[in-house]
Amino acid sequence: MEKAPNDLPNLLKDISIIILDIEGTTTSIAFVKEVLFSYVLREVGQHLETTWLTEETKKDVAALKRQNEDDVAAGVSGVVMWPDNNEMEVVIPFLVSNVCDMVEQDRKVGPLKTLQGHMWSRAYQQGTIKGHIYEDVTGALKAWQEEGKKVVIYSSGSVEAQKLLFKHSCHGDLLQYLSDHFDTGVGAKGESDSYRNILKRLQSPPPATVLFITDIAKEARAATEAGLQVVLSVREGTKPLTKQDLKTYPTITTFTQLL
Known part of the structure; x- marks a missing residue:
């Protein structure tokens, strides 16, 4: 009624x-899409390069790799298999593409949310985002x-x-x-x-x-x-x-x- x-x-x-x-x-929906998500799309490569050797990012990368393996096994459309070469110079470009795809598809997966949270934490603390x-x-x-x-x-x-x-x-x-x-x-x-x-x-x-x-x-x-x-x-x-x-x-x- x-x-x-x-x-x-x-x-x-x-x-x-x-x-x-x-x-x-x-x-506002605009803030979430145009500020938070855009920040991740724009800065994920730089974030990974800057924090690559930290325990936090090591855990984030490991979780994203497991997510990728699960997605490949489940036949998720458009997902590309993790590269054989685990050198930073190879993995980071792969991750940038992988993360951007998940953001644009608005996937609600834990490893992505965790990485986003870590990126936003730095941005909020630095005053880059309000x-x-x-x-x-x-x-x-x-x-x-x-x-x-x-x-x-x-x-x-x-x-x-x-x-x-x-x-x-x-x-x-x-x-x-x-x-x-x-x-x-x-x-x-x-x-x-x-x-x-x-x-x-x-x-x-x-x-x-x-x-x-x-x-x-x-x-x-x-x-x-x-x-x-x-x-x-x-x-x-x-x-x-x-x-x-x-x-x-x-x-x-x-x-x-x-x-």
Whole structure:
């Protein structure tokens, strides 16, 4: 049943935990694609050359090699087999091509997410990147903390990448307003069991007292199946919603509508 905009603040009356998506919800899609992903595409070769002998990068390369072997064995389209020569001069150009392909295909694989997280960590710490967070989100986080509500993040990006974004945001360090972080380690965002797993991690609150805010209708449906309350975020660049989605879920264009 469609909810009128005036019902939105009342929706949060009995909510104790708010789960937030990132891209298209707290953070602009343009920032993720045009800043974060573009940085990886542009700098991955330099990053690998500069950090090649560090333990961190050695582990990243080993994990990417295992991913490549798994992809070749699974017959993933377009994947090229790891070179026989393991010299840095050979492996780095191969990895640059491999990583860029995975980024452009938006693959949600662990080794890629880990490498991205390490690259972004340096960029944030050096001030090369500032995390974009909508101003209305910042105000809502502060208000919800004052009301005693817990706010957690659930994103396909790694927990490390999530924390970097909020710690080094354009509005300062916002980690103080977040109680927990979840990534696809609990399951894919389009599967209802993922939300049940999050509830278990949160000490099993009644699902009806938990609100999930996302811009993706498939994720909204999965969360609904797990018993959560859901609001859809409509921001610049988010995917158009169907008439049925608009009838089923309340929508917001700013978090101030929930205050």
